[in-house]
Every structure is written in structure tokens, then in C-alpha cells.
Amino acid sequence: MDSDEDFLSTLSSDDDIMLDDSENDDMSNGDEFDDAFDEDPDDEPDLGLQKQKTPVAYDIGFKVYSPGDIQQQQEDMMNEVNMILEMSKEDAAILLRHFRWNKERLIEDFMDNSDKVVEAAGIVTSVANPPQLETLDGFMCDICCDDDEGLKSFAMKCGHRYCVNCYRHYLTQKIREEGEAARIQCPAEGCSRIIDARSLDLLVTPELSDRYQELLNRTYVEDKDTLKWCPAPDCENAVECGIKKKELDKVCNSTIEKNGGCNHMTCRKCKHEFCWMCMGLWSEHGTSWYNCNRFEEKSGTDARDAQAKSRVSLERYLHYYNRYANHEQSARLDKDMYTKTEKKMVQLQSASGMSWIEVQYLNSASQALQTCRQTLKWTYAFAFYLARNNLTEIFEDNQKDLELAVENLSEMFEKPISELADSKLKDTAENLANGMSPNKL
Amino acid sequence: MASAKRITKELQECESSPPPGLSIAYSESNIYVWIVTLQGPPGTVYAGGVFTLTLTLPTEYPFKAPGVVFNTRIYHPNVTNDNAGNICLSLLKPEHWKPASRIKGVLEAVRQLLVEPQPDDALEARIADEYKNNRAEFDKNAKSYVQRYAKAGGGNGGGGAGAEGTK
Numbered sequence A: 001m002d003s004d005e006d007f008l009s010t011l012s013s014d015d016d017i018m019l020d021d022s023e024n025d026d027m028s029n030g031d032e033f034d035d036a037f038d039e040d041p042d043d044e045p046d047l048g049l050q051k052q053k054t055p056v057a058y059d060i061g062f063k064v065y066s067p068g069d070i071q072q073q074q075e076d077m078m079n080e081v082n083m084i085l086e087m088s089k090e091d092a093a094i095l096l097r098h099f100r101w102n103k104e105r106l107i108e109d110f111m112d113n114s115d116k117v118v119e120a121a122g123i124v125t126s127v128a129n130p131p132q133l134e135t136l137d138g139f140m141c142d143i144c145c146d147d148d149e150g151l152k153s154f155a156m157k158c159g160h161r162y163c164v165n166c167y168r169h170y171l172t173q174k175i176r177e178e179g180e181a182a183r184i185q186c187p188a189e190g191c192s193r194i195i196d197a198r199s200l201d202l203l204v205t206p207e208l209s210d211r212y213q214e215l216l217n218r219t220y221v222e223d224k225d226t227l228k229w230c231p232a233p234d235c236e237n238a239v240e241c242g243i244k245k246k247e248l249d250k251v252c253n254s255t256i257e258k259n260g261g262c263n264h265m266t267c268r269k270c271k272h273e274f275c276w277m278c279m280g281l282w283s284e285h286g287t288s289w290y291n292c293n294r295f296e297e298k299s300g301t302d303a304r305d306a307q308a309k310s311r312v313s314l315e316r317y318l319h320y321y322n323r324y325a326n327h328e329q330s331a332r333l334d335k336d337m338y339t340k341t342e343k344k345m346v347q348l349q350s351a352s353g354m355s356w357i358e359v360q361y362l363n364s365a366s367q368a369l370q371t372c373r374q375t376l377k378w379t380y381a382f383a384f385y386l387a388r389n390n391l392t393e394i395f396e397d398n399q400k401d402l403e404l405a406v407e408n409l410s411e412m413f414e415k416p417i418s419e420l421a422d423s424k425l426k427d428t429a430e431n432l433a434n435g436m437s438p439n440k441l
Numbered sequence B: 001m002a003s004a005k006r007i008t009k010e011l012q013e014c015e016s017s018p019p020p021g022l023s024i025a026y027s028e029s030n031i032y033v034w035i036v037t038l039q040g041p042p043g044t045v046y047a048g049g050v051f052t053l054t055l056t057l058p059t060e061y062p063f064k065a066p067g068v069v070f071n072t073r074i075y076h077p078n079v080t081n082d083n084a085g086n087i088c089l090s091l092l093k094p095e096h097w098k099p100a101s102r103i104k105g106v107l108e109a110v111r112q113l114l115v116e117p118q119p120d121d122a123l124e125a126r127i128a129d130e131y132k133n134n135r136a137e138f139d140k141n142a143k144s145y146v147q148r149y150a151k152a153g154g155g156n157g158g159g160g161a162g163a164e165g166t167k
Helices: A002-020 A023-029 A033-038 A067-085 A089-098 A103-112 A114-121 A164-177 A197-203 A206-223 A282-287 A298-352 A360-384 A390-413 A423-435 B002-016 B103-115 B125-133 B135-149
Strands: A062-065 A152-155 A161-163 A227-229 A238-241 A264-266 A273-275 B022-027 B030-039 B050-056 B067-070
Touching (some): A067 A206, A089 A197, A164 A197, A197 A206, A298 A360, A298 A390, A360 A390, B002 B030, B125 B135
Antiparallel strands (some): A227 A238, B030 B050
């Protein structure tokens, strides 16, 4: 598929940019500090990782699609199916939606048993002419029981005929109130024929048609595993990303609310049926009747496990994020300190009688502090993605040591000039600066 | 109102050829509320009982599903064991209701629920459990409820007051 190739190329070009960004290698020399300082600390996602050329697991490429792109993608797929399977575009659209936009599976299944596929998706193919609004003699609408002469009526290919007013009312209610689009069935009881876009256009106002199209687009994005809506409020774009929704969570993530009635819940969006009490699969209740004080059963436990897991994973994320943010904050404070260093150096010189060259260590200590904060900050991002093994423990030990030393140094910096003359600060700063080579991490 | 014509027609249908074991009553002033009398289906634990139900039609009927509740207390997995008498019937859920669905069909579905309870769609977990695991006990309890609440002329004990048919 074209989109996959595009997706890959975006990924690799992003990588190239990352690889060029390698000035931090030289940081330990101390001579290059000024360079490093001009950078906004936020712009350096650098942990010495550029040495490995393979893409890292958490580095995920993505692509953004506007509503127009989304529409175009659907059109393309419809045209393709329409050509391969020789059916109308409306039917192709219904089939694609039925198969949740898995084109390959649709074509395969269709070739295998077209009658079964067509029936399951709610399409009737026998009548050739597209349905029209008609005025029939002696017609009575089964919904409103109106039989006025000249009453316009409509039936899809299934032949269930109702007056335009009722049809319109029904569609408006489904679209406006229930937010349905891809799965609106014929109003007849037991008829699972799905309303197609062309029939809909005949019946409703253009405004409602637009809303219908919007909802259809929505189901496209929700059905496709690799697409997600942009999380920003009021943003209409979708994002394509390599992580599949289904891998993150078995069931769709829509919010559910129980507003009375029984425990048999069905999600509006993904039609997942589950039990309100235990969050387990409803189908398992079906075979074991109703005993939902049944804490032992697998799917329920799994579902609750998944909830617990996602809570744990959030906590884990917050653990690393908080520390990351903390160091970022400290780095900002230390940077303020750096601007005052020169003044301090002069004061220190006059207070202790050291030469200008000798008090340079204050300057390098301040720079070392900045570098260390920068590194520490990113070690937390790095650690978040590390697998649990021996190396990780060594990494965490080093991280702890560095953190300790950095906090020490930072504390010394805040001491009054008189205590600064103590050579301990100098030693710590030098040790840190030497120990800070990226190789060590 | 568009729905009045349809409701009148359905009322006529239900009166002239009522589904087996069912009869309806309504007040001329308000055709949106029907009082339904249901005979306990023969051959079931509910046989011999007479149950009254209230069927309420929303103003958007038939685009919105009617509501049905038992006024007579009944011991059944799919009916709440309280004075509300709520029923869990998938036909009445918004995603299943079709404007062309008929009240007659709803009433028949309610009656069918007495013939064949659906413990996997239960509102009363304990009763469903009993129905499945201890049928003898369930039968005994259901019959005793029929004796207490659903005997014709014996008054409908726990049910909603004033819910008797007006016909």
C-alpha cells in the first residue's frame, strides 16, 4: 500500500535528522561548552544513542491526514473494490465498512463465497435499477399508516417501502440523535439491509448528508487500526501511526455509562458485548448462565487485569516523567545561577586572594552542573524504555550516583562566598565533568 | 400528531385479533398508555396467574420504542423483583427497535419471556442462578408468587396501585 511506503520514508527521514544532531559527543572536553549552552535544553533528545544506527523501539513515525485526505483514502478504496469486484460504489462502500476497511480480507472472502458476504453485509444485488422516490396507487405507509393520495414513498433494494416523511424522520433520528452512520438498517423489523449513501442523499437535506459523511469518516478512522483522531480539541485531523489500537486495548476505549437496566452491555461504537459487573465477555456468561459473582473466570480477570495494568503503566510513566521534569526545572534554576557566576568569581577572588585563573573552577563547575542536569533529565526518558535486566540495574546505579553528585554540587553552589573557597567544590566539579562522558551511560 | 393514526390502528388490531393470552385496555383520553392483561401461559409455572402490565408509548412512537413494566409482582429472572417491575427486552433497546416494529410483537415477546426465561440476560442475578442451578426451588418460588400476587380476584398485591384495566 502506498501509505505504508510513505509512512516508512517519513520514519527514515526523521532518523536522519536525529543522527546529524551529534554535537553533544564532545561535551566532556569542557571547551565546547559554549556551543552546548546556546541550545535550548529541550531540543536535545540525545542520550548518546546516535551511536547505534538501528531505529529504536520507541521512535515512532507518524503521518497526519486532513479530513479531505481521509475522504480521498476511502474513495480510492471504494474505486478499487468497485473495479475488482464489479459492483456499484455504494455497495463497495457498505462491504468495506462491513469488513472494517480490510480490503484484502473483503476481496478474499468475496471470491470465496460472494453470496454469503453480500448477505452478511446487508446488500441485495438482484435489482438492477437504483431505487427512486415513487408515488404508488393504494400505498399505505406501515410506519405512520398514512395512505394519502400522491404520498411519496421509498424502498431500498430489499423492497420494504415507507413514505418519505417516515424514512426521513427515521434517518434524521439515527444520524442526529444516535450518531449512527455506517450501520443504519432498513426500518423494517428484522431487515438488516444497510442504508447506502445514494439512498440517503435522495431522502435527507444536504446538511444532514454532510453530517452523515462526517460520521462515516469517523467510523473509517475508528475502524482502521493504524488511524487515530488527533487528541487536540477541535482538531479535525487523523494521525497514522505504527502502533495498532488493537494492540493497546482489546476493546475500544470509548467511555461507557450504565443508565439502568440489565448488566448486558453493548458498546455503541464497537459492538463489544460485555458484562457490567465483571467487565468480562458477555458470550462467556451465555454459556455459563448468569452468575456474575463469578470472579474466577478468565476474561473478567483479564479485563480487570488490563485496568490494573494500565494504572500501573500510568504510574510508571509518571514516576519517570516527574523525575525528568524535576531535573528540567532544576536545570533552569542552575542556569540562572550560571549568569551570576562571573560576579561570584570576582567576589571569590577578592575574598580568598586566589588568582583569576584559579577561580575558573567556579565557571566549569557551573557548566558541569548544566550538562549533568541535561543528561540526568534524559536518563529518565531513557530508563522508561529500558527492559528490566542486569544492565538496567547497573544503569540505575550509575544514575543514582550521578544524581547524588549533582545534588551535592548544586548545594555547594548555593553556599555563601566564604565557604566557596573550600576546594571540595572544585574537586566535585572536576570529577563530575570528567565522569560525564556519554560513554559511561 | 403523526403517531396517533398508527397507534389507533394498532389498538384496533390488538382488540380485534389479540395475541393469545393477552388483552388490552386503554382510556380514550390517552391512547399513549395501555393496560395489558396477560394470562400465565399454560404449561409454565405462571399458569393460572393473571398479570397486568403498563405499556407506555413515547410521543416519538413509532420512532422510539414503547416502555413496558409489570404491575403485578412476578418471580422471573428478567423482571426486577420489586414494585417497578422493569423488563429487560432486547427488542426494546434503541439499537434494536425499528419504526416498523409492532406493539403486538412486543407483547408476544413479553409472553414468550414467561414461556422461556432468558437467564443470560437477567435483571435478577439470584433468580437466574436459581433458575439454572436449582429449578425445583425456582418453580416453587415462582408458583408461590403467582398464588400471592397474580390470582384473578385475589388483588395484585405488590403491584402499582390503580393499574387495573378499565375495561
